[in-house]
Amino acid sequence: MKYIPSLLIAFGATSLLATQTSAFDHAHKNPQESQSVRIVGHVLKPEPIASKHLLKKLAVPKGFEVNVFAKNLINPRMIAVADNGVVYVTRREVGDVIRLVDANNDGVAEQQDVVANRPGMHGIAIAGDKVFLATVNDVYSTGLDADGKFGPLIRIVDDLPDGGQHPNRTLAVGPDGKLYVSVGSTCNACDETNPESATLLQMNIDGTGRKIFASGLRNTIGFDFEPGTGEIFGMDHGIDWLGDNEQYEELNHLVKGKQYGWPYIYGDGKFNPQDEPPGDITLQEWAARSVDPLGFYTPHAAPMQMTFYTGTQFPAEYYGDAFIAMRGSWNRKPPAGYEVVRIQFAGGKPVKFEPFMQGFLSRKGERWVHHGRISGLAQAKDGALLVADDTNGIIYRIAYTGTKKRTEPLGPPTNSFNVDVRITNADSPPPDDVHTQNLAMHLLNGAGVTLDISSPAFQAGAPIPPLFALEGENISPPLVWSKGPEGTKSYAIIMEDPDVAQNPPFVHWLLFNLPADVVSLPQGIPPLPELAKPDGALQGKNDRGSIGYIGPNPPTQDSAHHYYFQIFALDKKLNLPVGTTREELLAAMQGHVLANGFIIGTYDR
Structure with a gap:
């Protein structure tokens, strides 16, 4: 293939332009696909300009306000x-x-002091009283003292791949208790020599047991765990120099053992003209091995830290949505990013991108200027959203007050008028498990209202304790859920395993006609057709043929199975006999679901 890149370079907001054209012959494995490729790109760095009135320029949705936290x-x-x-x-x-300490809870940090030092410190995660920190090559752990100071730093990893072009490591502790570390690629698009480059790594919290969880990820700085399922979602930085409108920033569902295309495949199966897979692997074969993104955001927007919202300060419709900081481009005309983006989720899957905070980028005549570049993003204890601006040295706090104070109007994604920002397969099952499409929650037509469900016995996405397994005490775990919407007359609970080899899903539990004023169950619901507590609740047959709950019992040769505890709010009590089957229960529930939710637990033997 003959590859002819043409780069139009504009520096800052000046009128200095330079054009560079080069050509080279590229021996392609499929000669019939040889073609000339011309790519036009720009280096356009908006000029930083300080603004005394930036707070007034920042746009957030109605009812929200922004203040300087630190x-x-x-x-x-x-x-x-x-x-x-x-x-x-x-x-x-x-x-x-x-x-940073806000002792009087007024939304402003009165105290700031240094608690740790290491060159290149970047990633940070806290789980209980444990802290994890990452530099380019090292991961450290330490403890939190009672006053919030760090204990001695203990290096648990000292040989992460060199950083190269992407040295900014980030990390998080998952609901499974494992430590996850994002390692960016050393280059824009190349054949990496270290297999751990351009990956998400998984390890024990002491640094042992390190393995590649997912690969083909150019630079996934922002990733987090969806609160209902524990599944990992992340935003990956697209390849540069494919053009102003290529490559999109990608939203991925990160699944163990999967690869995500980089550096040879991008977008929804497009071939990167700059590179080819190693050995005899063709681009078509590499594409077949790769998982397509779930969503596409404006190219070169530069996604940074990401978090799922689990607070109660924001309106209820924000719960379970993701927020991500888009740092802003340096090589696109017009610029992209410079905003905080909300990714709406429903039923554990993304459905829509929408800007949540804008105002850091503006245009003065022919000049593009920025008033800050954002990087970090996290949820405060009170449910506010904290956003770091590393250009101005500020952390902003976005809080919901419900006031009608005038704010600047939010627009579409920044300079996205000539691109297609979208979620691609929001209605499809997760790419790793097509069997989930047969779960009860996907077969029943609901009203789109989500119930929050949790268990005191295990976290979402985490292992179910052996006490609740068939090989343990075989008792049902405790469950807690949010109250159903107005008109709720009863609840139904269905527990299913979609990972069985034959005729998925396997039904573990059918419980229905739970009274509308019941929003929790203790552990150990007895295997009786009709229950005295909760009064009037009935149980159906599981796929073993018995009444009531049957615990997890996957084959020993299988990897961990996923167990979906699904809760449904219904507008009626069901006129069904004891010993009802799944098919009979679903038929009776169809058209009567007001809201639903689910939590996943895992189990292996």
């Missing part, structure tokens, strides 16, 4: 919040972690 921070990057509400932020250029 300032004079030099270059705040990634943010983490401890259980007691103390905020910690890394500063890569300074090489430290600072502690």
